[in-house]
Amino acid sequence: MGSGIKRVAVLGSTGSIGQQTLAVIGAFPERFRVVGLAAGENTGLLAKQIRQFRPRFFYCQNVGAVDSLPEGYGERLELAEMASHPDVDVVVIATSGKAGLGPTLAAAKAGKVIALANKESLVMAGEIITGEARLHGARILPVDSEHSAIWQCLEGEMPSVARLILTASGGPFRNLTRAQLEKVTAEQALGHPTWQMGKKVTLDSATLMNKGLEVIEAHWLFDTPFENIEVVIHPQSIVHSMVEFVDGSIKAQLGCPDMRLPIQYALSYPERLANRQLPRLDWSRLSQLTFEPPDLDTFPCLRLAVEAGKKGGTCPAVVCAADEAAVLLFLDRRIKFTDIALLVERALEKHQAVAHPTLDDIMAADGWAREQVRRMAEGVGH
Amino acid sequence: MGSGIKRVAVLGSTGSIGQQTLAVIGAFPERFRVVGLAAGENTGLLAKQIRQFRPRFFYCQNVGAVDSLPEGYGERLELAEMASHPDVDVVVIATSGKAGLGPTLAAAKAGKVIALANKESLVMAGEIITGEARLHGARILPVDSEHSAIWQCLEGEMPSVARLILTASGGPFRNLTRAQLEKVTAEQALGHPTWQMGKKVTLDSATLMNKGLEVIEAHWLFDTPFENIEVVIHPQSIVHSMVEFVDGSIKAQLGCPDMRLPIQYALSYPERLANRQLPRLDWSRLSQLTFEPPDLDTFPCLRLAVEAGKKGGTCPAVVCAADEAAVLLFLDRRIKFTDIALLVERALEKHQAVAHPTLDDIMAADGWAREQVRRMAEGVGH
Numbered sequence: 001m002g003s004g005i006k007r008v009a010v011l012g013s014t015g016s017i018g019q020q021t022l023a024v025i026g027a028f029p030e031r032f033r034v035v036g037l038a039a040g041e042n043t044g045l046l047a048k049q050i051r052q053f054r055p056r057f058f059y060c061q062n063v064g065a066v067d068s069l070p071e072g073y074g075e076r077l078e079l080a081e082m083a084s085h086p087d088v089d090v091v092v093i094a095t096s097g098k099a100g101l102g103p104t105l106a107a108a109k110a111g112k113v114i115a116l117a118n119k120e121s122l123v124m125a126g127e128i129i130t131g132e133a134r135l136h137g138a139r140i141l142p143v144d145s146e147h148s149a150i151w152q153c154l155e156g157e158m159p160s161v162a163r164l165i166l167t168a169s170g171g172p173f174r175n176l177t178r179a180q181l182e183k184v185t186a187e188q189a190l191g192h193p194t195w196q197m198g199k200k201v202t203l204d205s206a207t208l209m210n211k212g213l214e215v216i217e218a219h220w221l222f223d224t225p226f227e228n229i230e231v232v233i234h235p236q237s238i239v240h241s242m243v244e245f246v247d248g249s250i251k252a253q254l255g256c257p258d259m260r261l262p263i264q265y266a267l268s269y270p271e272r273l274a275n276r277q278l279p280r281l282d283w284s285r286l287s288q289l290t291f292e293p294p295d296l297d298t299f300p301c302l303r304l305a306v307e308a309g310k311k312g313g314t315c316p317a318v319v320c321a322a323d324e325a326a327v328l329l330f331l332d333r334r335i336k337f338t339d340i341a342l343l344v345e346r347a348l349e350k351h352q353a354v355a356h357p358t359l360d361d362i363m364a365a366d367g368w369a370r371e372q373v374r375r376m377a378e379g380v381g382h
Numbered sequence: 383m384g385s386g387i388k389r390v391a392v393l394g395s396t397g398s399i400g401q402q403t404l405a406v407i408g409a410f411p412e413r414f415r416v417v418g419l420a421a422g423e424n425t426g427l428l429a430k431q432i433r434q435f436r437p438r439f440f441y442c443q444n445v446g447a448v449d450s451l452p453e454g455y456g457e458r459l460e461l462a463e464m465a466s467h468p469d470v471d472v473v474v475i476a477t478s479g480k481a482g483l484g485p486t487l488a489a490a491k492a493g494k495v496i497a498l499a500n501k502e503s504l505v506m507a508g509e510i511i512t513g514e515a516r517l518h519g520a521r522i523l524p525v526d527s528e529h530s531a532i533w534q535c536l537e538g539e540m541p542s543v544a545r546l547i548l549t550a551s552g553g554p555f556r557n558l559t560r561a562q563l564e565k566v567t568a569e570q571a572l573g574h575p576t577w578q579m580g581k582k583v584t585l586d587s588a589t590l591m592n593k594g595l596e597v598i599e600a601h602w603l604f605d606t607p608f609e610n611i612e613v614v615i616h617p618q619s620i621v622h623s624m625v626e627f628v629d630g631s632i633k634a635q636l637g638c639p640d641m642r643l644p645i646q647y648a649l650s651y652p653e654r655l656a657n658r659q660l661p662r663l664d665w666s667r668l669s670q671l672t673f674e675p676p677d678l679d680t681f682p683c684l685r686l687a688v689e690a691g692k693k694g695g696t697c698p699a700v701v702c703a704a705d706e707a708a709v710l711l712f713l714d715r716r717i718k719f720t721d722i723a724l725l726v727e728r729a730l731e732k733h734q735a736v737a738h739p740t741l742d743d744i745m746a747a748d749g750w751a752r753e754q755v756r757r758m759a760e761g762v763g764h
Contacts, residue, residue, distance in 0.1 A: 152631060156538020160654040165665065232665045242636070246656040249534060249643055250636040250663060254624070261631055272542040274628035281632060283547065283614045289671040 006267065009036030009057065009082050011103050012094035014045040016198050017117040017143065017259060021092050022049060024264045027275055032267060036082045040099070050074065057082050079103040084110035090267065092143070093118045096200060097324060098366060101125055105359070108132040108140070115266035117143035119217045123309075124317040124362050126220030141266040142221055146214055148262035149240035149253035150222060157245065164218050165242040165250070167234040168294065171206040173337075174235060178298050184337045186330060203327045204301075207340050208294060209319075212305020216316050219309055226310050231302060233292045238281065256281060300341040308348060313355040314365035315348060321369035322347035329377050339377070347372045388649065391418030391439065391464050393485050394476035396427040398580050399499040399525065399641060403474050404431060406646045409657055414649060418464045422481070432456065439464050461485040466492035472649065474525070475500045478582055479706060480748060483507055487741070490514040490522070497648035499525035501599045505691075506699040506744050508602030523648040524603055528596055530644035531622035531635035532604060539627065546600050547624040547632070549616040550676065553588040555719075556617060560680050566719045568712060585709045586683075589722050590676060591701075594687020598698050601691055608692050613684060615674045620663065638663055682723040686730060695735040696747035703751035704729035711759050721759070729754045 008025060012018045018039070025032040038059035039046040050058055050073050057077045083091045083103035091107040092115040093100045100118030105125070107114045109132050116122070122129060122140075133140055142148050146166050154161070172191050173181055189206045190199060204210035215229050240262075242252040255261050256279040264275060296303045301323070308315035326340040335343070347369045354361045390407060394400045400421070407414040420441035421428040432440055432455050439459045465473045465485035473489040474497040475482045482500030487507070489496045491514050498504065504511060504522075515522055524530050528548050536543070554573050555563060571588045572581060586592035597611050622644075624634040637643050638661040646657060678685045683705070690697035708722040717725070729751045736743045 152633065157654075160656075162656075230665065239634075244662070245654045247643060247646055247650070247654040248637055248657070248660040248662050249647065249654065251534065252621075252634045252636055254632040254634055255630055261629060264629060265631065268629070272539075272627045272629040272631065274542075274544075275630070278630040280626070280630050283612065283673055284675045287672060287674060289673075290669055291665055291671075292669060293666045 005030070006032050007035040007087060007089045008032050008092060008267065009038070009055075009085070009088045009090070010034060010092045010094060011036075011038040011059075011079060011083065011100070012040075012092075012096065012118070013037045013049055014039040014042035015094055015096060017094035017263065018092070020260050021094060021115075021263050021267075022053065023277070024260050024267060024275070025053075027277055028268075028273060031273065035088055036077070036085070038079055038082060038095075040095070056087065057085065080106035083107040083112065089113060090115055092263075092266075093121065094143070096120070096198060098124060098320070101359075104129055105132060108138040109136050111136040111138045114138060114140045115143050115263070116140050117263075119144060119213050120320050122220045123213050123216045123320050124366070125359060126216065126316070127312075127356065128359060128362075130220050130223075140221060141269060142217075143259075143262050143266050144214060144217065145257070145259065145262045146241040147218060147221055148265055150218065150243055152253045152265065153241070153243040153251035154222070157243070157251075160246045161222070161224065161243055162228065162246045162248075163244040164222060164224055164229045165244060166211060166214055166218060166229065166231050167237070167239050167241050167291075168208065168211040168231055169205065169237045170233040170235050170294070171208065173206055174233065176298070178338065181298065182336055182338050186333065189330070189337060199331065200324065200327055203330065203340075204323065207301040207323075207337070208299040209301035209305060209323050209340070209344070211294070212302040212309075213320065215302075215306050216309040226306060231294050233294050234289065236289055238289055254281060301344060304341065304344050304348060311353060313353040314357045314361055315351065315353050317357075317362045317365045318347055318351045318369040319344055321366040322373045325370040325373035326377070329373070335377050343373045343376055346376055387412070388414050389417040389469060389471045390414050390474060390649065391420070391437075391467070391470045391472070392416060392474045392476060393418075393420040393441075393461060393465065393482070394422075394474075394478065394500075395419040395431055396421040396424035397476055397478060399476035399645065400474075402642050403476060403497075403645050403649075404435065405659070406642050406649060406657070407435075409659055410650075410655060413655065417470055418459070418467070420461055420464060420477075422477070438469065439467065462488035465489040465494065471495060472497055474645075474649075475503065476525075478502070478580060480506060480702070483741075486511055487514060490520040491518050493518040493520045496520055496522045497525050497645070498522050499645075501526060501595050502702050504602045505595050505598045505702050506748065507741060508598065508698070509694075509738065510741060510744075512602050512605075522603060523651060524599075525641075525644050525648050526596060526599065527639070527641065527644045528623040529600060529603055530647055532600065532625055534635045534647065535623070535625040535633035536604070539625070539633075542628045543604070543606065543625055544610065544628045544630075545626040546604060546606055546611045547626060548593060548596055548600060548611065548613050549619070549621050549623050549673075550590065550593040550613055551587065551619045552615040552617050552676070553590065555588055556615065558680070560720065563680065564718055564720050568715065571712070571719060581713065582706065582709055585712065585722075586705065589683040589705075589719070590681040591683035591687060591705050591722070591726070593676070594684040594691075595702065597684075597688050598691035608688060613676050615676050616671065618671055620671055636663060683726065686723065686726055690730060693735060695737040696739045696743055697730065697733065697735050699739075699744045699747045700729055700733045700735075700751040701726055703748040704755045707752040707755035708759070711755070717759050725755045725758055728758055
């Protein structure tokens with residue numbers, strides 16, 4: 001980093017967050033250089049990104065597709081190798097689901113700056129990852145808009161925090177009853193009112209599971225007890241989250257719902273960079289911000305995730321895995337929307353939790369929960 | 383300050399801000415000690431405060447009243463002496479109007495920490511005061527809720543500010559037309575919807591002059607060009623103000639409308655102190671925050687003050703003095719509510735501004751403006 005240019009590896013470069021990360025990097029060629037790109041299935045877009053950014057390293061899940069790349073386009077590394085490579089300064093973890101866990105851990109052990117957009121890794125293995133990061137001097141910078149907001153509000157403020165207040169849009173079904181929720185379709189669930197995101201996280205926003213996972217993520221990122229983390233429904237998604245301090249003062253971070261801002265802040269931190277591509281809030285148009293408590297009876301996923309977070313051990317991994325399996329079943333039209341919470345709850349009830357789990361314990365719990373959900377789904381299927 | 387106890391002089395101790403300052407200090411006897419109390423006319427309350435806090439120094443405008451105090455209750459000092467005394471660490475300037483100017487300047491020259499609740503001193507002589515503060519290492523900490531909010535949002539953030547966004551309640555007449563404003567009474571004007579304050583500042587809130595003076599205050603406190611200071615009407619007075627950074631991110635500071643919070647923050651800075659006496663925002667009740675642009679045609683005082691701020695020199699002092707004189711005339715039922723802006727505007731038009739004024743120039747402009755307003759009022763009186 002002698003030149004002042006941060007060398008960035010983007011894991012999950014073809015996803016929504018990955019593409020926006022490359023847009024931010026592309027706007028500041030004098031500040032950031034892409035040295036690594038990693039993607040899963042979308043090899044066409046990956047090849048295009050490799051041609052544009054000419055990284056030193058790349059990873060492609062589909063090995064066959066590598067051959068389609070012209071000669072001289074970098075070295076193929078495994079995800080964990082790339083995340084811990086000495087020539088990488090910042091690792092952006094934008095892979096979804098548990099695929100982010102291994103590289104996040106590798107980056108933590110290598111003492112990297114980790115721009116973390118993958119919440120599952122902290123939800124599943126928060127104790128292990130934050131422990132390794134502390135041990136090896138890695139810094140985990142949140143990319144999730146809520147956690148970026150909290151992080152921004154905390155700048156220059158630790159350690160006088162009373163409460164973290166996570167805002168939630170409430171998703172597309174905020175005003176529906178439990179009976180109406182039984183009948184919603186995958187198409188309806190995928191239409192998020194304020195944020196453009198991937199399918200899994202959009203579904204999780206509709207069930208409020210996403211907010212539950214974010215509570216667990218906040219617990220680990222900011223070393224804050226669950227009792228001091230509150231969720232408030234804020235349908236306009238302008239206030240991205242807030243922090244209440246011991247004197248009663250509250251700081252909030254606001255902005256247009258655009259992931260490029262938290263991505264850029266994680267990359268440019270501790271600086272802020274002027275970027276004309278980013279939208280500005282228009283105070284002559286913005287007329288009303290509303291806030292209400294979440295309805296935990298109609299949206300039990302939030303409660304389930306927070307309870308699992310409090311129990312700790314392998315419970316959060318079970319929530320993650322059971323939810324992912326259930327969401328897939330719902331998108332496949334095999335279960336009802338309300339069955340997602342039901343299946344997660346039953347998996348948690350059946351689970352024999354392991355305290356202070358190893359990575360193997362967590363992976364075993366993950367596999368067990370997915371299998372449980374698939375089996376149980378045959379019982380609730382319609 | 384070897385003991386860690388901050389020695390505080392409270393100038394204007396019997397006013398609204400002064401009393402709330404003593405309430406905060408009284409809650410933390412291990413952190414703060416009152417070493418000086420100064421008041422104007424309310425000698426009864428001052429005597430009571432002196433008996434309670436037993437300061438080393440006091441000031442009482444009404445010299446005759448001093449004799450009514452028992453023996454051994456401290457030494458009488460002039461305001462400027464107290465504000466610059468070596469045994470004072472923090473000077474709270476809670477006097478209203480131009481009476482705060484002398485002691486603020488004395489405290490700045492003595493390199494004190496100045497908790498500034500008096501906006502007139504910075505509006506009238508911002509260039510002089512901030513210059514002396516810089517020269518002598520004094521630190522000016524805002525007590526005004528809006529400026530405290532901006533200051534809190536700026537912690538750990540300089541120098542990447544794009545805009546300061548000052549919120550304004552809009553006062554009790556926010557939704558009135560110009561024609562309706564002609565008929566409002568002093569009683570109506572003194573009923574502020576969200577903040578409990580003194581008469582002058584309550585009136586200035588109703589005309590939006592208060593916000594105009596705050597824009598000038600913010601200009602000097604945060605060294606920010608007028609072009610980058612915006613005013614937004616926010617009737618609930620929950621968001622106390624905001625800062626927009628160069629990347630488009632906005633930080634806001636929120637809280638119940640209670641001046642004890644900004645007072646306490648200025649006293650405890652850089653720490654925050656838990657204080658059970660301070661109210662908390664209740665997110666299950668807080669349902670709606672609204673924002674709208676100010677109506678500069680119906681409330682011309684805001685525009686007049688900002689224009690005077692941009693012109694600089696003695697113009698802001700003329701606005702201050704003309705406004706104070708006009709407000710007194712309105713409270714005396716000698717002019718209409720809408721005449722306040724009219725008289726300020728005419729005084730500004732007639733004024734021969736002096737650039738980079740001395741304190742004498744400022745005082746001369748002040749006296750001139752008051753006299754002008756009184757004379758002109760005879761013309762507009764009814």
